[in-house]
Amino acid sequence: MARDSTPPHKNRRNACFGCGEANPDGLQLRFRRLGDETPPRVLAKCRIPRRFHGAPGMLHGGIVATLLDEAMAKVNAHVGVTAVTQSLQVTYRRPVPTSRPVEIEGRHVRVRGRYVYNHGEIRLPNGKVLATAKGRFVILPREAVQKILRAND
Amino acid sequence: MARDSTPPHKNRRNACFGCGEANPDGLQLRFRRLGDETPPRVLAKCRIPRRFHGAPGMLHGGIVATLLDEAMAKVNAHVGVTAVTQSLQVTYRRPVPTSRPVEIEGRHVRVRGRYVYNHGEIRLPNGKVLATAKGRFVILPREAVQKILRAND
Numbered sequence: 001m002a003r004d005s006t007p008p009h010k011n012r013r014n015a016c017f018g019c020g021e022a023n024p025d026g027l028q029l030r031f032r033r034l035g036d037e038t039p040p041r042v043l044a045k046c047r048i049p050r051r052f053h054g055a056p057g058m059l060h061g062g063i064v065a066t067l068l069d070e071a072m073a074k075v076n077a078h079v080g081v082t083a084v085t086q087s088l089q090v091t092y093r094r095p096v097p098t099s100r101p102v103e104i105e106g107r108h109v110r111v112r113g114r115y116v117y118n119h120g121e122i123r124l125p126n127g128k129v130l131a132t133a134k135g136r137f138v139i140l141p142r143e144a145v146q147k148i149l150r151a152n153d
Numbered sequence: 154m155a156r157d158s159t160p161p162h163k164n165r166r167n168a169c170f171g172c173g174e175a176n177p178d179g180l181q182l183r184f185r186r187l188g189d190e191t192p193p194r195v196l197a198k199c200r201i202p203r204r205f206h207g208a209p210g211m212l213h214g215g216i217v218a219t220l221l222d223e224a225m226a227k228v229n230a231h232v233g234v235t236a237v238t239q240s241l242q243v244t245y246r247r248p249v250p251t252s253r254p255v256e257i258e259g260r261h262v263r264v265r266g267r268y269v270y271n272h273g274e275i276r277l278p279n280g281k282v283l284a285t286a287k288g289r290f291v292i293l294p295r296e297a298v299q300k301i302l303r304a305n306d
Contacts, residue, residue: 015204015206015209016206016207016208016213017204017205017206017207017213017215017216018207018213018215023204025178025204026204051168051170051176051178051179052170053168053169053170054169054170054171055169055237056168060169060170060171060219060222061218061219061222061226061237061238061241062170062171062215062216062218062219062220062221062222062223063170063215063219065215065218065219065222065241065243066213066214066215066216066218066219067215068215069213069214069215069218070215073214084208084214084245085214085245086244086245087242087243087244087245088214088218088241088242088243088245089240089241089242089243090218090240090241090242091239091240092237092238092239092240092241
């Protein structure tokens with residue numbers, strides 16, 4: 001349910017737990033697009049603070065899912081759609097460490113009917129893959145987006 | 154990667170993002186077992202604070218995944234195993250509201266070889282289902298659990 005109808009860097013009032021600058025308790029993730037590749041990809045390089053751990057020293061599995069959901073949602077802006085998560089499938093390959101550099105990538109896969117399919121990956125800077133995800137997002141009709149935007153004005 | 158090797162109410166030093174009493178920034182979820190049913194089920198009744206939203210007024214999809222991961226991990230103690238999340242599949246049926254009462258349930262499904270399979274559900278108090286999940290957990294060998302416990306002493 002990470003939503004991405006506005007560019008992440010432009011909205012100082014955005015308090016989204018995943019990417020909101022206005023949420024000091026959130027993850028404050030910043031994704032940038034990788035060139036102008038097709039299909040589009042976005043990347044965030046960050047260290048996730050210790051307070052988000054499950055087992056000591058390792059990110060909580062739900063936070064791992066949050067990073068992947070957010071990365072995949074951020075790609076949607078570059079596909080030109082506003083969409084919400086309909087299903088998320090996470091595979092945990094290795095523990096994701098807290099307080100150490102990690103890379104989070106979202107990659108667009110395809111649009112089919114009302115759905116967008118994306119892929120997500122968390123890895124160490126040396127390329128070792130820690131977790132992967134597949135996401136299916138429902139494209140919101142233009143009128144629904146306008147209604148949401150008006151409600152937030 | 155929610156881990157559940159100790160009963161949730163007994164460990165004041167537990168700082169897990171999902172269930173740790175010692176983590177003021179976390180969700181501080183409290184699950185109780187429903188009777189002594191077989192297969193075991195656990196339930197948490199709570200309101201999730203507004204700071205965990207994605208779209209305004211709705212929980213972030215990653216936090217929804219966290220609630221479900223945590224519920225399913227908590228069931229494992231009642232199956233008598235210590236296990237970590239290996240895969241998580243979340244289906245988002247309706248938005249989960251922030252700051253309003255919700256129920257989070259984890260239910261054991263089966264053990265097969267090294268794996269535990271559980272089910273999770275988030276619903277409104279009137280029974281309307283908002284999100285569901287399936288989780289596959291890898292059972293940790295006894296020696297690995299002892300090592301983790303020693304490291305935390």
